[in-house]
Amino acid sequence: MTKSHIELTINGKKVEALVEPRTLLIHFLREQQNLTGAHIGCDTGHCGACTVDMDDMSVKSCMTFAVQAHGTEITTIEGVAHADGTLSALQEGFRMMHGLQCGFCTPGMILRAHRLLQENPTPTEDEIRHGISGNLCRCTGYVNIVKSIQYAAAKINGTPFQEAAE
Amino acid sequence: MIPGTFDYHRPATIEDAVALLSRLGEDANILAGGHSLIPLMKTRLASPDHLVDLSGIGNLKGIKVEGDTLIIGAMTTQFELIASEALERHVPIIAETSRLIADPQIRYKGTFGGNLANGDPGNDMPALMLCLGATYSVTGPEGSRQIAARDFYQGAYFTSLEHGEILTSVSIPIPAAGHGYAYEKLKRKVGDYATAAAAVVITMADGKCTSASIGLTNVSDTPLLASGAAAALVGTSLDRTSVDAAVLAAEVITSPASDMRGPAAYRTKMAGVMVRRALERAQSRAKG
Numbered sequence: 154m155t156k157s158h159i160e161l162t163i164n165g166k167k168v169e170a171l172v173e174p175r176t177l178l179i180h181f182l183r184e185q186q187n188l189t190g191a192h193i194g195c196d197t198g199h200c201g202a203c204t205v206d207m208d209d210m211s212v213k214s215c216m217t218f219a220v221q222a223h224g225t226e227i228t229t230i231e232g233v234a235h236a237d238g239t240l241s242a243l244q245e246g247f248r249m250m251h252g253l254q255c256g257f258c259t260p261g262m263i264l265r266a267h268r269l270l271q272e273n274p275t276p277t278e279d280e281i282r283h284g285i286s287g288n289l290c291r292c293t294g295y296v297n298i299v300k301s302i303q304y305a306a307a308k309i310n311g312t313p314f315q316e317a318a319e
Numbered sequence: 320m321i322p323g324t325f326d327y328h329r330p331a332t333i334e335d336a337v338a339l340l341s342r343l344g345e346d347a348n349i350l351a352g353g354h355s356l357i358p359l360m361k362t363r364l365a366s367p368d369h370l371v372d373l374s375g376i377g378n379l380k381g382i383k384v385e386g387d388t389l390i391i392g393a394m395t396t397q398f399e400l401i402a403s404e405a406l407e408r409h410v411p412i413i414a415e416t417s418r419l420i421a422d423p424q425i426r427y428k429g430t431f432g433g434n435l436a437n438g439d440p441g442n443d444m445p446a447l448m449l450c451l452g453a454t455y456s457v458t459g460p461e462g463s464r465q466i467a468a469r470d471f472y473q474g475a476y477f478t479s480l481e482h483g484e485i486l487t488s489v490s491i492p493i494p495a496a497g498h499g500y501a502y503e504k505l506k507r508k509v510g511d512y513a514t515a516a517a518a519v520v521i522t523m524a525d526g527k528c529t530s531a532s533i534g535l536t537n538v539s540d541t542p543l544l545a546s547g548a549a550a551a552l553v554g555t556s557l558d559r560t561s562v563d564a565a566v567l568a569a570e571v572i573t574s575p576a577s578d579m580r581g582p583a584a585y586r587t588k589m590a591g592v593m594v595r596r597a598l599e600r601a602q603s604r605a606k607g
Contacts, residue, residue: 154324154326155326157327173324174324174325174327174370175321175324175325177322180321196320196361197320197358197361198357198358198425199510201422201424204424210398210428211423211424211427212424212427212428213424213425216353216354216357216358216428217353217357217428218353220327221350221353221372221374223329265424269423283423284423286422286423286510287421287422287423287424287425287509
C-alpha cells in the first residue's frame with residue numbers, strides 16, 4: 154500500500170513524515186515522534202487516555218489515522234507546560250489537588266480539560282463533569298480531578314478557588 | 320489493535336469523491352468522522368482496500384436556513400450541531416439529541432451524515448429525522464436524488480444508499496414556532512447506545528394537541544416512526560387516557576433484540592417510558 158506524506162505541527166514544531174495510511178495517530182505520536190505522554194488505555198475509543206488537542210478539538214488519537222492529522226496543529230501533554238518549563242495552570246492544579254493517583258489517565262484528562270477551559274473559562278462543577286465524560290479514571294473517583302480543573306480555572310481567571318462539594 | 324492495510328484518498332470535491340468510489344468499486348469505504356468505521360477496522364470486522372475521506376470537501380459542511388427549511392451538510396459534526404444558533408432557534412431537538420450521543424471527544428469528529436448513513440440501528444439521529452420528516456440528498460454516478468428519511472432505512476446497516484452514492488445534505492422542514500419537543504434516551508452510561516429512546520415533536524393550540532410526530536431509536540432493526548402513537552394524541556388534551564393509548568401504540572411496533580442492554584420485553588417497556596417522558600417534557604415546552 155502507498156505510504157502517505159503528511160505535514161503537521163506538533164507542540165509548535167513542524168513535522169513531516171511518511172506514514173502508512175493505517176497508522177493510528179497515537180502510534181505515530183508514541184513510536185515515530187517519541188511523544189509517549191498520550192497513553193493507549195482501552196484502544197477502543199472509550200477511555201480517553203489517548204486524548205490530544207487537534208485544531209482546537211479534543212480528539213481520541215487511537216480512533217484517528219495519522220493521515221487524518223495532515224495539515225493540523227496538535228498539542229500533546231509534552232507541549233502543555235510553559236516555555237520556561239514551569240507547569241501550566243492545569244498541571245499545577247492536578248499537582249496541588251491530588252488529581253491523580255496512578256497517573257495513567259492524566260495526560261488525556263489535562264488535554265481534555267485544556268480544551269474545555271478554552272471553550273468555557275468558568276465551568277460549573279456539572280459542566281466539568283460532562284466535559285470530561287469521555288475520560289475514564291479508575292483510581293480517583295473524579296472528585297479531585299474536578300477540583301484540579303476548578304483550581305486551574307480560578308488560577309487562569311484570577312478568581313478565588315472554590316472547591317467542589319464532596 | 321492495528322487495522323488492515325488500505326490506500327487513503329482525500330478528494331476535494333463531491334464529483335471527485337463520486338468518481339473515486341465508482342472507480343474503486345466495492346472495496347472502497349467512505350470515511351467521515353471515523354468513529355464507527357475505525358473501531359470496525361481495528362477489530363478487522365471491516366477491511367476496506369480504500370478509504371475515501373470526505374473531510375477535504377468544504378461544501379459538505381454547514382448549517383443554513385432557506386425559507387422554512389433547514390439544510391445541514393452531511394459532514395457537519397455533532398459539536399457544530401450543538402454550537403449552532405440557527406439550530407437552537409429553529410429546531411432545538413437536534414442539539415438536545417446530539418448532546419446524548421457518545422462523548423465530547425467523539426462529538427468533535429462524529430458527523431451528522433455518518434450517524435444517518437451508516438444504518439446502525441443504535442444511532443440516535445435517524446429516528447429524529449423520521450420524526451421531523453427530513454429528506455436526504457445523495458449524489459452518485461447517475462447524479463443527485465432525494466430520499467425521504469422515512470424511506471431510507473431498510474434493515475440493520477442496510478439503507479437505500481447505493482454503493483458509490485454519498486449523502487451530501489439533509490433538508491428538515493422547520494417545525495411551527497412554539498412547538499414542543501424532547502428527545503429522551505435511556506442508556507447505561509455516557510457513550511452507550513440507547514436501551515430505548517424516543518423523539519417527540521408536538522404542536523398545541525388552546526390546550527389541544529394539533530399535531531404530533533414520534534420516532535423511536537434502537538428498538539428494531541431500523542428506526543421507527545410511531546404514526547399510530549402520534550395519531551392517538553392529535554385532538555386530545557394529552558390527558559392520561561390518550562397518553563396511555565399512545566404509549567401502548569408505540570410499544571406494539573417495537574421488536575428489540577434481547578442483548579446486554581436487557582431482554583426484549585424490558586426494552587419494549589422502556590420505549591414506552593421514553594415516549595411518556597418525552598411527551599411530558601414536550602408538552603411543558605409547547606406554547607398554546
